[in-house]
Amino acid sequence: MYANEFDATMQMIRGKWKILILYALDEDDHRRFNDLQRTLKPVTHKILAEQLQQLLDDGLITRQDFDENPPHVEYHLTPMGQSLVPLLDAICDWGVAHVAPDKMVKLLCDE
Amino acid sequence: MYANEFDATMQMIRGKWKILILYALDEDDHRRFNDLQRTLKPVTHKILAEQLQQLLDDGLITRQDFDENPPHVEYHLTPMGQSLVPLLDAICDWGVAHVAPDKMVKLLCDE
DNA sequence: CTGTATCCTGATAGATACTG
DNA sequence: CAGTATCTATCAGGATACAG
Numbered sequence: 001m002y003a004n005e006f007d008a009t010m011q012m013i014r015g016k017w018k019i020l021i022l023y024a025l026d027e028d029d030h031r032r033f034n035d036l037q038r039t040l041k042p043v044t045h046k047i048l049a050e051q052l053q054q055l056l057d058d059g060l061i062t063r064q065d066f067d068e069n070p071p072h073v074e075y076h077l078t079p080m081g082q083s084l085v086p087l088l089d090a091i092c093d094w095g096v097a098h099v100a101p102d103k104m105v106k107l108l109c110d111e
Numbered sequence: 112m113y114a115n116e117f118d119a120t121m122q123m124i125r126g127k128w129k130i131l132i133l134y135a136l137d138e139d140d141h142r143r144f145n146d147l148q149r150t151l152k153p154v155t156h157k158i159l160a161e162q163l164q165q166l167l168d169d170g171l172i173t174r175q176d177f178d179e180n181p182p183h184v185e186y187h188l189t190p191m192g193q194s195l196v197p198l199l200d201a202i203c204d205w206g207v208a209h210v211a212p213d214k215m216v217k218l219l220c221d222e
Numbered sequence: 223c224t225g226t227a228t229c230c231t232g233a234t235a236g237a238t239a240c241t242g
Numbered sequence: 243c244a245g246t247a248t249c250t251a252t253c254a255g256g257a258t259a260c261a262g
Contacts, residue, residue, distance in 0.1 A: 004219045005206030006130045006199070014125070016235070019117045033244055044236055049245060070243045071242085080209055088117070090201050095116030098191055108115045127255070144224055155256055160225060181223045182262085226261075234253080241246075 012058050012084070015051045017043050019088055023108065025061065025077045026085050032074055060084065123169050123195070126162045128154050130199055134219065136172065136188045137196050143185055171195065 002008035013019050017040055024039050025031055031039075037048055052075065055061045060081035066072035077085075092109040101107070113119035124130050128151055135150050136142055142150075148159050163186065166172045171192035177183035188196075203220040212218070 002206075002210065002215045004215055004217055005203045005210070006134070006219065007206075008210040008215055009202045009206040010124075010130070013121075019121070020115075023117070044238095045244090046237085046246080047235060050235090065244095068243090069242090071245085073244060083209060084205065087201050087205050090198050091120045092116045094195065094198050095113075095118075095120040098194060099113065099116070099119040104113045104115055104119055106115055108117065125254095155258095156224090157226080157257085158255060161255090176224095179223090180262090182225085184224065224262085226259105228259085229257085231256080232254090234251100236251080237249085239246105239248085242244090 009087075012055075012060060013088075015054060017048065017051050018055060019091070020108075021048075021051060021055065021075075022060065022077065022081060022084060023088055025075060025081070026088070029076050030074050032072065036075070055081070120198075123166075123171060124199075126165060128158065128162050129166060130202070131219070132159075132162060132166060132186075133171065133188065133192060133195060134199055136186060136192070137199075140187050141185050143183065147186070166192070 002011060013022070020040050021036060024036060033048070033052075036052075037043060037045065040048065052061070052063075056063055059078055062076050062078055064074045064076065066074070089109070095104075096107070096109075113122060124133070131151050132147060135147060144159070144163075147163075148154060148156065151159065163172070163174075167174055170189055173187050173189055175185045175187065177185070200220070206215075207218070207220075
């Protein structure tokens with residue numbers, strides 16, 4: 001249960017790594033667990049698994065298990081997750097436009 | 112120091128009441144402290160003061176002290192704060208479009 | 223009316239180790 | 243490779259009381 005529309009949207013992208021996960025999946029939509037962990041770098045194994053689970057619960061991503069050994073799992077954006085991409089772009093753009101570059105460790109989105 | 116553009120933007124609007132404060136100021140740009148507290152309702156006196164201070168620090172709002180007794184203070188959006196409004200609209204719109212209405216206690220933004 | 227200080231709680235994130 | 247469990251640290255939010 002969400003307090004309102006703002007709250008509903010924010011709950012989905014609030015987690016420290018969620019936007020970065022969604023952004024990574026938008027760039028390249030067949031990521032494996034380790035692949036994501038390497039990309040996001042200082043993220044912890046446990047935290048990544050946790051945030052992926054929440055994104056799954058919220059219906060923003062899907063999990064594809066290849067049933068191999070060693071395990072092979074890929075994550076993808078759902079249509080709902082894809083619909084969030086323009087919003088992520090807007091968040092990125094605002095940051096680029098209104099926050100001094102030297103206050104950011106690095107830039108992620110292009111343009 | 113922010114990790115990246117997403118992080119920079121999110122820091123500013125992450126607080127539980129920040130979006131609602133900005134949204135309230137956008138609707139009516141001469142709000143007093145008590146006025147805001149009544150509008151946001153279950154927000155605590157202390158928390159409201161805290162989030163206002165952070166918005167001030169981030170340059171999104173200004174504080175106008177009328178130096179009266181009893182105290183009279185009004186808050187306004189800065190140009191930077193105003194530039195955030197379209198993003199808030201986008202957040203609102205996405206919530207309305209992608210989250211079931213019966214999962215929200217109430218709707219705030221129009222349309 | 224506005225603002226601050228103290229104390230408490232739950233949520234969030236991280237370090238680490240273990241499982242199949 | 244992917245996932246889970248335990249433990250710990252930190253922070254955000256809130257209840258309450260007090261001050262100018």
